[in-house]
Amino acid sequence: MTVPFLSFAPQHNPIRSEVLGAIADVYDKQWYVLGEQVKAFEAEYSTFNHVAHTIGVANGLDALHLALEALGVQPGDEVIVPSNTYIATWLAISFVGGVPVPVEPNPDTYNIDPARIEAALTSRTKGIMPVHLYGQACEMGPIMDIARKHGLWVVEDNAQSQGAAWEGGLTGSFGAVNGTSFYPGKNLGALGDAGAVTTNDADLAHKVQVLRNYGSQQKYYNEVIGHNSRLDELQAAVLRVKLNYLPEWTAQRQNVAQLYNQHLAGIADLQLPATAPGATHVYHLYVVRTTQRAALQQYLTEQGIGTLIHYPIPPHQQQAYAHLAIPVGTYPLAEELAATCLSLPMWPGMTEEHVLAVAKAIRSFLGDRG
Numbered sequence: 001m002t003v004p005f006l007s008f009a010p011q012h013n014p015i016r017s018e019v020l021g022a023i024a025d026v027y028d029k030q031w032y033v034l035g036e037q038v039k040a041f042e043a044e045y046s047t048f049n050h051v052a053h054t055i056g057v058a059n060g061l062d063a064l065h066l067a068l069e070a071l072g073v074q075p076g077d078e079v080i081v082p083s084n085t086y087i088a089t090w091l092a093i094s095f096v097g098g099v100p101v102p103v104e105p106n107p108d109t110y111n112i113d114p115a116r117i118e119a120a121l122t123s124r125t126k127g128i129m130p131v132h133l134y135g136q137a138c139e140m141g142p143i144m145d146i147a148r149k150h151g152l153w154v155v156e157d158n159a160q161s162q163g164a165a166w167e168g169g170l171t172g173s174f175g176a177v178n179g180t181s182f183y184p185g186k187n188l189g190a191l192g193d194a195g196a197v198t199t200n201d202a203d204l205a206h207k208v209q210v211l212r213n214y215g216s217q218q219k220y221y222n223e224v225i226g227h228n229s230r231l232d233e234l235q236a237a238v239l240r241v242k243l244n245y246l247p248e249w250t251a252q253r254q255n256v257a258q259l260y261n262q263h264l265a266g267i268a269d270l271q272l273p274a275t276a277p278g279a280t281h282v283y284h285l286y287v288v289r290t291t292q293r294a295a296l297q298q299y300l301t302e303q304g305i306g307t308l309i310h311y312p313i314p315p316h317q318q319q320a321y322a323h324l325a326i327p328v329g330t331y332p333l334a335e336e337l338a339a340t341c342l343s344l345p346m347w348p349g350m351t352e353e354h355v356l357a358v359a360k361a362i363r364s365f366l367g368d369r370g
């Protein structure tokens with residue numbers, strides 16, 4: 001049995017006519033940018049995420065960038081960021097002239113370790129950007145306590161974790177202003193690029209609204225040097241349909257994760273993902289660790305099982321950040337995760353047979369080698 005890393009079919013096939021109908025409505029309405037679909041999606045996403053304001057933007061990277069710009073981050077401002085995130089979190093900081101200051105993760109949950117944050121603070125630190133990596137909520141209680149104590153803002157990178165919660169509070173609703181992504185493969189995915197900013201602060205919401213649309217509220221009157229980063233009507237219409245199914249798809253992801261936990265238990269040299277007490281996990285990705293990663297990945301490929309690596313190179317070791325001149329070994333946990341992590345197939349609609357096929361292949365490979 002082959003198991004692709006990701007298949008959209010079980011999500012998209014049952015709602016095909018509903019989605020195509022929504023697209024046809026936009027087509028016929030002849031209003032394609034910042035119209036009633038975007039407005040309605042923003043209201044519905046705010047309800048879903050328990051926030052006062054959602055601002056639809058072009059993609060997740062822009063969401064984070066505009067959030068930082070709205071906060072007034074200045075060149076040289078230091079921002080605490082995970083050492084093991086996707087590079088977008090770092091890029092958003094760099095775009096506004098900020099300095100990413102990496103903090104290592106908890107090696108079991110893969111999320112930023114709150115106990116390590118205070119040691120990284122300096123007089124130039126302005127904020128913290130927790131990333132709810134792979135779909136698990138960060139330990140937001142301790143993180144918000146540190147932020148309050150030191151007068152720092154928080155911007156959550158919620159790109160992988162729509163619907164996750166820390167002690168009942170939804171990710172994307174803790175920070176002053178937060179970013180999420182609706183890239184097709186994310187838990188809530190558009191049919192192309194899309195993203196959103198979420199906030200409870202009316203002033204920051206207004207700033208982002210202006211920034212996404214050429215720095216303008218009134219057409220041809222420009223208050224600030226803005227961007228063109230708008231969510232379009234077609235994507236908003238598709239997202240409105242898909243948002244209704246997100247809770248069901250999340251439950252399916254959680255069920256697949258539970259089956260993996262059960263069928264992959266007790267294999268030597270295979271570390272399964274752990275969830276912190278107080279956190280929920282919406283399993284954007286199911287990430288295991290093994291010292292035999294390359295060989296295991298090759299074996300699984302030969303068995304028709306798709307896997308990916310999130311991420312093979314930590315941001316501080318990317319060529320883009322060579323100017324930081326961070327010596328090898330400075331962030332050993334990020335480097336170790338990059339060398340050992342493997343993302344197994346994970347998508348709503350995966351069956352227990354799929355999970356069993358993956359588990360059997362992993363067991364026969366790692367089991368054989370002890």
Ligand SMILES: *Cc1c(COP(=O)(O)O)cnc(C)c1O
Nearest residue numbers: 059060061086088089159181183
């Ligand atoms: C996907 C992602 C982003 C960026 O989103 P895009 O829509 O691709 O720009 C940012 N941060 C994280 C953690 C992501 O996974």
